[in-house]
Amino acid sequence: MLGRDLTSILDLSTEELAHVLDVSLGMKRDGAGPMLAGKTLALVFEKPSLRTRVSFEMAMRRLGGGAIALPPHEIQMGDREPVRDVARVLSRMVHGIAARTYAHETILELVEHASIPVVNALSEDEHPCQALADLLTLRERFGDLRGVRWTYVGDGNNVARSLAYASVKAGLHLTIATPPDFALLDADLETAGALDGGGTVTQTTDAHAAVREAAVVYTDVWASMGHEHELEGRKEHFQPYQLNGALMASAPADALVMHDLPAHRGEEISDEVIESDRSIVFDQAENRMHAQQALLALILAETTPGA
Ligand code: CP
Ligand code: NVA
Numbered sequence: 001m002l003g004r005d006l007t008s009i010l011d012l013s014t015e016e017l018a019h020v021l022d023v024s025l026g027m028k029r030d031g032a033g034p035m036l037a038g039k040t041l042a043l044v045f046e047k048p049s050l051r052t053r054v055s056f057e058m059a060m061r062r063l064g065g066g067a068i069a070l071p072p073h074e075i076q077m078g079d080r081e082p083v084r085d086v087a088r089v090l091s092r093m094v095h096g097i098a099a100r101t102y103a104h105e106t107i108l109e110l111v112e113h114a115s116i117p118v119v120n121a122l123s124e125d126e127h128p129c130q131a132l133a134d135l136l137t138l139r140e141r142f143g144d145l146r147g148v149r150w151t152y153v154g155d156g157n158n159v160a161r162s163l164a165y166a167s168v169k170a171g172l173h174l175t176i177a178t179p180p181d182f183a184l185l186d187a188d189l190e191t192a193g194a195l196d197g198g199g200t201v202t203q204t205t206d207a208h209a210a211v212r213e214a215a216v217v218y219t220d221v222w223a224s225m226g227h228e229h230e231l232e233g234r235k236e237h238f239q240p241y242q243l244n245g246a247l248m249a250s251a252p253a254d255a256l257v258m259h260d261l262p263a264h265r266g267e268e269i270s271d272e273v274i275e276s277d278r279s280i281v282f283d284q285a286e287n288r289m290h291a292q293q294a295l296l297a298l299i300l301a302e303t304t305p306g307a
Pocket of ligand 1: 048049050051052053122130260261262
């Protein structure tokens with residue numbers, strides 16, 4: 001069984017992470033019964049979403065349960081009422097909360113005041129459900145994850161941090177290539193390096209060297225949600241890190257391409273690369289649903305509102 005909440009990939013032990021992936025593969029292959037019949041997940045959004053909303057809703061539906069999506073204007077969390085009251089009200093009526101927030105502290109505040117499980121559906125610090133789906137996608141491609149080399153090129157952001165933690169736990173070797181001022185913090189790398197699982201994370205500013213041995217090259221947007229106003233100023237720093245034909249020419253000929261989406265063609269990735277037959281971005285998108293279905297089955301099975 002898993003712990004109550006998933007705020008970070010760090011909330012999963014190495015064994016639990018492997019178990020979520022095993023259950024995801026099994027449910028994707030064989031389906032799952034109505035394990036969450038009568039259960040409801042509240043989806044709290046401070047930011048827009050396509051994949052996260054639809055994948056959580058479909059995951060609950062496929063398990064016989066339901067979901068209530070609450071877009072930003074609906075709750076106005078922290079404005080119309082305090083975060084702690086949102087947590088306490090939802091805890092009386094539904095069985096779990098998945099929340100997409102600006103500050104990571106908002107996720108932690110929901111956890112503190114909720115009596116039901118809280119899942120991080122993206123915060124400024126992490127995107128753990130994306131990392132689960134991405135590892136599931138790699139499991140399908142490579143079988144055993146241990147020893148697989150992959151490279152993340154771009155912003156040292158929430159996605160990069162979750163991939164770093166997940167890589168070490170799953171035995172993958174991740175190289176992160178970022179512009180000099182946009183790297184993950186040393187503290188993040190130290191945290192990742194101290195995890196068990198046998199994987200490694202190294203960071204560099206040399207994108208071409210970073211992809212040289214990569215079985216997979218991954219990128220994400222140059223300016224995350226909430227930072228769009230920084231995009232123009234960032235472009236000159238990030239241009240050498242664009243995932244395009246020239247960068248892929250430095251990677252092995254059979255290297256795959258990943259992106260968590262939404263993609264900004266002509267910015268972090270070229271149209272040619274995302275549309276190429278090396279691109280597995282829609283496998284990743286679909287796997288959000290399968291990975292979250294397993295996660296929800298594992299953490300919501302025993303929950304009761306108001307407990
Ligand atoms: N990858 C991802 O989280 O997509 P959305 O922002 O559309 O949910
Ligand atoms: N890093 C991006 C991921 C979007 C799914 C963001 O936070 O906007």
